[in-house]
Amino acid sequence: MRLMDFDMKTIGEPAVYVKDGDVFQLGDARIRAFLSPGHSRGSVCYQARKMLFSGDVLFYRNVGRTDLPxxxxxxxxxxxxxxxxxxxxxETLVYPGHRQATDIGSEKNQNPKVSQHSAQPTQK
Structure with missing residues (x-):
């Protein structure tokens, strides 16, 4: 089976299944998992200290695509x-999978796709 140009047979089974709220210790850093479906059903964001690694979920003034298989x-x-x-x-810094960093407060107030002020978020 091929998925996004990867041969699934060569990837193998996961060593660990991450659950929402799981906390991992890496040195002196605690890393918390946020299951964040949308861009993919299995999207996960990770928080460490005052940083969020959002992958393809949240970008600077944008969000991840939801029209892909x-x-x-x-x-x-x-x-x-x-x-x-x-x-x-x-003040949590957001490091997305693409483009520039941002922060939670700025996105809450200024993200045209999903702000805290928009009753009906827009895909376009």
Whole structure:
């Protein structure tokens, strides 16, 4: 089976299944997992100290695509992002999988796709 140009037979089974809220210790850093479906059904963001590594879920003034095969859909990514907004301090730095860094407070107030002020988030 091929998926996104990877041969699934060569990837193998995961060594660990990550659950929402799992905390991992890496040196002196505690890393917390946030299951964040939307861009994909299995999207996960990781928080360490005052940083969030958001992968393809949350970008500077944008969000991950939800129109690809295997995505969790628009409603799911909106729910995931709003959960991040409500769970993390505004000063949390966000390092997405692409483009420039941002912070939770700026995205809550200025992300045209999903802000805390938009009752109906927009895909376009």
């Amino acid at each position: 295997g995505s969790g859909g628009w409603e799911e990514i909106v729910k995931s992002i709003r959960r991040l907004y409500s769970s993390l301090p505004d």
